[in-house]
Amino acid sequence: MIPATASTSGNDLLAALPARERENLTQHGEHVALAQDEVLCQPGERIRHAWFPLEGFVALLAEVDGHDALAVSLVGSEGMLGAPLVLGMHTSSLRARVQGAGSALRIKATDFLRVLAAAPILERQLRRYLAGRLEQLAQTAACASFHVVEARLACWMLMAHDRAHGDRFYLTHERLARLLGVRRSGVSTAAGVLQGRELIGYTRGRVVILDRAGLERAACACYGQERDEVAAVGVAAVARNDADGAVEDASPPRVAA
Amino acid sequence: MIPATASTSGNDLLAALPARERENLTQHGEHVALAQDEVLCQPGERIRHAWFPLEGFVALLAEVDGHDALAVSLVGSEGMLGAPLVLGMHTSSLRARVQGAGSALRIKATDFLRVLAAAPILERQLRRYLAGRLEQLAQTAACASFHVVEARLACWMLMAHDRAHGDRFYLTHERLARLLGVRRSGVSTAAGVLQGRELIGYTRGRVVILDRAGLERAACACYGQERDEVAAVGVAAVARNDADGAVEDASPPRVAA
DNA sequence: AAGCGTCTGTGCGATAGCCCACATAACGCC
DNA sequence: GGCGTTATGTGGGCTATCGCACAGACGCTT
Numbered sequence: 001m002i003p004a005t006a007s008t009s010g011n012d013l014l015a016a017l018p019a020r021e022r023e024n025l026t027q028h029g030e031h032v033a034l035a036q037d038e039v040l041c042q043p044g045e046r047i048r049h050a051w052f053p054l055e056g057f058v059a060l061l062a063e064v065d066g067h068d069a070l071a072v073s074l075v076g077s078e079g080m081l082g083a084p085l086v087l088g089m090h091t092s093s094l095r096a097r098v099q100g101a102g103s104a105l106r107i108k109a110t111d112f113l114r115v116l117a118a119a120p121i122l123e124r125q126l127r128r129y130l131a132g133r134l135e136q137l138a139q140t141a142a143c144a145s146f147h148v149v150e151a152r153l154a155c156w157m158l159m160a161h162d163r164a165h166g167d168r169f170y171l172t173h174e175r176l177a178r179l180l181g182v183r184r185s186g187v188s189t190a191a192g193v194l195q196g197r198e199l200i201g202y203t204r205g206r207v208v209i210l211d212r213a214g215l216e217r218a219a220c221a222c223y224g225q226e227r228d229e230v231a232a233v234g235v236a237a238v239a240r241n242d243a244d245g246a247v248e249d250a251s252p253p254r255v256a257a
Numbered sequence: 258m259i260p261a262t263a264s265t266s267g268n269d270l271l272a273a274l275p276a277r278e279r280e281n282l283t284q285h286g287e288h289v290a291l292a293q294d295e296v297l298c299q300p301g302e303r304i305r306h307a308w309f310p311l312e313g314f315v316a317l318l319a320e321v322d323g324h325d326a327l328a329v330s331l332v333g334s335e336g337m338l339g340a341p342l343v344l345g346m347h348t349s350s351l352r353a354r355v356q357g358a359g360s361a362l363r364i365k366a367t368d369f370l371r372v373l374a375a376a377p378i379l380e381r382q383l384r385r386y387l388a389g390r391l392e393q394l395a396q397t398a399a400c401a402s403f404h405v406v407e408a409r410l411a412c413w414m415l416m417a418h419d420r421a422h423g424d425r426f427y428l429t430h431e432r433l434a435r436l437l438g439v440r441r442s443g444v445s446t447a448a449g450v451l452q453g454r455e456l457i458g459y460t461r462g463r464v465v466i467l468d469r470a471g472l473e474r475a476a477c478a479c480y481g482q483e484r485d486e487v488a489a490v491g492v493a494a495v496a497r498n499d500a501d502g503a504v505e506d507a508s509p510p511r512v513a514a
Numbered sequence: 515a516a517g518c519g520t521c522t523g524t525g526c527g528a529t530a531g532c533c534c535a536c537a538t539a540a541c542g543c544c
Numbered sequence: 545g546g547c548g549t550t551a552t553g554t555g556g557g558c559t560a561t562c563g564c565a566c567a568g569a570c571g572c573t574t
Contacts (some may be wrong), residue, residue: 045279049389051544060395062395062398063398063399064399064400064403064404064478064479066267068400069399069402069403070399070402070403072283072394072395073395073398083391084388084391086384087384087385087387087391088381088384088385088388089384089385089389092392093396094392094393094395095544102513114522125354127343127344127345128344128345128346130344130387130391131341131344131345131346133391133392134340134341134344134387134390134391135349135350135351137317137329137391137394137395137398138317138319138329138330138350138351138394139350141319141329141394141397141401142319142320142321142327142329142401143321143328143399144324144398144399144401144402145401145402145438146322146326146327146438147321148319148530148531149530150529164570166345172550172551172552173551173552174550174551174552180559181399181402182401182531183283183531183532184547184551184552185532185535185552185553185554186530186532187552188552188553188554189554192552192553194463198326202552203540203552204540204541204551204552205550207388211554219321220398221321222321225350249570405560405561406560406561429520429521429522430521430522431520431521431522439561439562440561440562440563441521441522442522442523442524442525442562442563442564443560443561443562444522445521445522445523445524446523447521448522459522460521460522460570461520461521461522461569461570461571462520462521462522489528501515
């Protein structure tokens with residue numbers, strides 16, 4: 001027997017759902033592994049599944065002039081892949097590539113949409129998640145334009161740390177360079193500095209977070225914003241779950257549909 | 258009496274609605290002027306209204322380190338302001354500032370949400386719009402990181418041109434610099450080049466588009482992406498409208514030239 | 515006609531990150 | 545142990561943009 005319910009609550013979005021809605025999802029979903037560098041969705045191609053990561057993390061990459069240029073988002077067990085489905089779209093211009101191996105609950109797009117239509121809590125949850133993503137994308141745009149590589153690197157280390165379940169994960173300079181949209185040697189230099197200050201350890205792609213507080217000081221304020229937004233989705237979810245049917249703010253008790 | 262229906266179909270999102278839904282919105286809305294530099298929404302403050310611009314354009318500005326850093330989106334009669342409301346949020350970290358004076362249909366957030374709950378076509382329409390915005394934000398992030406000022410400037414000129422109803426609008430180098438997140442003199446140099454090639458005319462903030470095709474060649478491919486996304490929302494809307502058999506007034510969905 | 519504020523053109527040193535290239539070092543496999 | 549592959553450290557020249565500063569040009573107001 002698959003420990004479906006137990007394992008799927010490893011995803012924050014799912015964990016916040018009432019049991020009935022969660023079970024409807026897990027019923028239609030399958031537990032799959034996410035292999036390093038696996039591509040879950042290509043730009044322009046039809047989105048076939050919604051994914052709820054349980055472990056590991058997936059980068060969303062924007063293309064420019066025909067090649068991957070910049071990672072605009074990092075999705076782990078706090079989020080989902082296939083967000084455009086929630087908005088009624090079946091394609092995306094972003095590439096989803098696994099950057100930290102792990103696993104996920106995967107649900108066919110059609111099944112997902114059918115379940116979603118009958119799962120008001122899930123829908124509200126995902127709306128909040130999307131709103132957070134909008135904010136975060138704007139933040140990323142500004143961050144990538146204005147902050148130096150070292151601060152941005154620290155930022156990504158922290159985001160990866162939040163999503164890896166532990167202090168160690170695998171991310172080579174080369175990969176990081178592609179995420180940050182800078183040269184590999186630029187990452188080497190910046191990582192060297194962080195290593196020199198004993199904030200991280202680094203040997204052939206094996207990252208160890210040594211001093212998280214120090215890393216937060218080295219990172220730009222964007223990390224704080226990002227974390228707060230993630231937290232906001234979670235808090236809203238808990239509040240809703242507690243109320244579960246009660247109206248906690250001025251919004252009508254689940255509109256139409 | 259205010260010519261509400263006639264004027265509000267100046268907004269593409271509203272124009273695509275069946276008459277009943279549109280009237281529900283216009284009933285609760287008021288026609289207001291958008292003054293140059295007026296701030297419609299401050300980061301962190303509660304979103305009080307949804308706005309559907311009829312003329313002019315509004316920039317969404319991301320903050321970094323406490324001051325406006327980069328415009329991540331330009332909203333005109335093809336879109337709306339207050340998008341987070343659709344996702345159940347009542348704040349945003351972006352500042353909305355009018356960059357081209359005009360007018361808009363403004364609706365109180367509570368009224369808007371109530372109407373929205375009973376307007377399925379509007380809701381689908383806005384979802385698509387949000388999906389487009391997600392794509393476009395990712396694009397902006399990459400563009401701002403990788404493309405040179407001249408190409409980005411051309412890009413913004415084109416976007417402003419699409420949203421201004423005419424070949425002339427007002428945008429000083431200083432303002433553009435704040436939108437692009439670069440120095441004012443950087444804009445002056447880039448604008449000088451575009452002027453030298455007779456793609457635009459420029460005198461003290463008064464911009465004239467002289468050679469749109471040439472400008473498109475000077476711009477980065479990001480402009481094309483952006484335009485296609487805007488068009489996709491419109492096309493989807495028209496297709497839906499046809500399907501619903503709800504095309505009563507032959508208001509031509511203004512085709513982007 | 516004079517004056518002043520705004521807008522634009524230009525210059526110069528500083529710098530972060532680019533491109534290209536090469537050297538070293540760790541690991542994995544035979 | 546030897547060898548190829550992968551990962552990281554380092555260097556030098558180049559360019560776009562920054563930061564700062566100033567002068568010229570335009571246009572509204574008095």
